[in-house]
Amino acid sequence: MIPIRPLAFAAAALLFSAAVPAAQAAEPVLTPHRGVYDLSLDGRRATRGIDTARGRILFETNGNLCEGYTTSFRQVVELVVNGNQVVMDVRTANFEEGDGTGFRFTSRSTENGAPRDETDGNATRAAGTIRIAVTKPRPVNSEIDGQTIFPTEHLRRIIDAARAGQSILEVKVYDGAETGEKLYNATAVIGRRIEPGAGSTIEAAARDPRLMSLARWPVTISYFEAGKESATPAYSIAFELYENGVSRQLVVNYGEFSLRGTLTKIDWLTENPCSR
Secondary structure, eight states: OOOOOOOOSSOOOOOOOSOOOGGGOSOOOOOOEEEEEEEEEOTTSOOSSEEEEEEEEEEEEEEETTTEEEEEEEEEEEEEETTEEEEEEEEEEEEEOTTSSEEEEEEEEEETTEEEEEEEEEEEEETTEEEEEEEESSOEEEEEETTOBOHHHHHHHHHHHHHTTOOEEEEEEOOOOTTTTOOEEEEEEEOOOBOTTOOSOOOGGGGOHHHHTSOEEEEEEEEEETTOOOSSOSEEEEEEEETTSOEEEEEEEOSSOEEEEEEEEEEEOOOOOOOO
16 A cells, blocks of 8 residues: 555644743744645655656644644545556544643545545543543554644644754654554754745745745654654655744655645635633
């Protein structure tokens, strides 16, 4: 099976304890939005057995620290593998408590229209640990390290670190992906700040005034499966990250091949005030 795994846009991070300059002290506010990304095979990297690839991602995020965060995601990829066409369709929906105490997740995937994988479960933080309860694909109850964080908190921590000038962030992340049983050690490498409006080859969707007024950073996140000794990540993601949580210029490396994602449309959703 070609490992088409959902992008973790809202992904990675340890508690950030370094001093933050006064001008950057405010917590990052993630802007509710819906983004569309067109996918293509990354021709700059070697591929094994993949003739062509194209697809699309629809990503939507809503909420705030007071209400919690909802995210929905659909990724459809059409591959030609050794001359055979394979269409993978992955859909996920998550809810994450704003204070990090709970996380609910569900995902469905098909291959060439036939049902393939289905995952449902939740994670609850209590008494210094995180308790995992998975109902699909099979019942599993377990506990993981209480220092682990969930995807939206990971994104907020990366933005915090970027604004403070931090270049590396290492953290345990749980996102309920695949069978809901895996924990990842995530290493984020954060590049130099790109000033608002900088860049001569910005795609039309990213020239939206609300993005052009914000700084952004190049970020690469490598995910290593916890408990396995390997110098090679299970997968990695590179992108440019804006201060409000929007991403552009995606590159997802699955090992055997990589996909590039270009932001083609962005819609801003209703923002609700949060005094927290």
